[in-house]
Amino acid sequence: MIDIDHLRQWIGREEQQSELLTPAIAERFDATFDLRGETGDGARAPALIHLCLAPPAIPTEELGPDGHPARGGFLPPVPLPRRMWAGGAFSFHGDIRVGETVTRRSIIQDVVVKEGRTGMLCFVTVEHQVDSNGRAALTERQDIVYRGVDGPDAGAKKIASTAPAGEYRRAVQPSAVLLFRYSALTFNGHRIHYDAPYVHGQEGYPGLIVHGPMQATMLMQLAEQIRGSRPTQFEFRSLSPLFDDADFTLNAADDGSGLKLWTCYADGPVAMVARAEW
Incomplete structure (x- = not known):
């Protein structure tokens, strides 16, 4: 049983994280995707590299058996075992550049429970405002879905x-x-x-x-x-x-x-x- 009223108390919760986009991070990103772009200070960063910056640094002892952080904290404690990134959207306002500090301001926009083909689903919508050295870079909508383990393989x-x-x-x-x-x-x-x-x-x-x-x-x-x-x-x-x-x-x-x-x-x-x- 999901207490949706309790989970919806997380709507409006905010957090902020920042990280310096170093040439080394840009080099590793390009190497992963076989890109050949410029990675020195001042270079225009590749698209969606912000997804690799300022991730939650959760201590290992606080991770669940699947390697995900334990429930609660910024995201609501949805009592369903499997969590996936179901989709998202990006509106780009300006460039992120190597050598700049990238800041992500996040807010929980919505929490909704639905009945799917495979059982109960809980959708959490998060909005991220991302800037680079204080300049607006992009707005992101992140759609997260939680589900159970039962249902079709x-x-x-x-x-x-x-x-x-x-x-x-x-x-x-x-x-x-x-x-x-x-x-x-x-x-x-x-x-x-x-x-x-x-x-x-x-x-x-x-x-x-x-x-x-x-x-x-x-x-x-x-x-x-x-x-x-x-x-x-x-x-x-x-x-x-x-x-x-x-x-x-x-x-x-x-x-x-x-x-x-x-x-x-x-x-x-x-x-x-x-x-x-x-």
């Missing part, structure tokens, strides 16, 4: 129509090294991204799970490469998981003034859908 690839191939397409090998590197960049201890025995034995998945924010970052990079400039708006939503047991593709197609983008297995349904606007 989340690890099974669902029977669904095969996703179309995009006008623009790029293959990605989700190696364990790539997933580990992104977990390290984001100080993300969630074991589903790097601990194969745990994933198979405790979570029942067929492989390590590809991070949602990493997929979104790759789609954002694809959008930039296609149009030659950074979007002013970008939003994404996760539909089904991707695992490290098979390569997947990044896809894009022109859609009016913007691009629609998606990730998928070669023979699978859409895993993440996104849209970029200029």
Whole structure:
């Protein structure tokens, strides 16, 4: 039973975190994604690098068995065992530059409980205002979903129509090294991204799970490469998981003034859908 009235008391809760974006962090980000950008002081930082800055530094003894921080604190103590980043949106106002201090001001916007196909779901919406040396850089909406462990096997690839191939397409090998590197960049201890025995034995998945924010970052990079400039708006939503047991593709197609983008297995349904606007 979820006491929604209690959880909604977290609406309006705020926190603030800051971190200096050093050349070393920018270099590690670029190395993870095979980018060749400038990483010295003053260089324009790559898109969505802010997701790797100022993560919660929770002591190891305060982590749960899945590697996530124990419930409570800034996020509400939702009594459901599995937490995922379901989607988000970004509005870009200015550049983050290497050598500047990036500050994230966060506020809980909403907490809602719904009944889904697999049981009870709790959605928490967080807004982040991000600045770089005091200049507004972006506004982010983060959609977090909590769910139980019962229901259909989340690890099974669902029977669904095969996703179309995009006008623009790029293959990605989700190696364990790539997933580990992104977990390290984001100080993300969630074991589903790097601990194969745990994933198979405790979570029942067929492989390590590809991070949602990493997929979104790759789609954002694809959008930039296609149009030659950074979007002013970008939003994404996760539909089904991707695992490290098979390569997947990044896809894009022109859609009016913007691009629609998606990730998928070669023979699978859409895993993440996104849209970029200029």
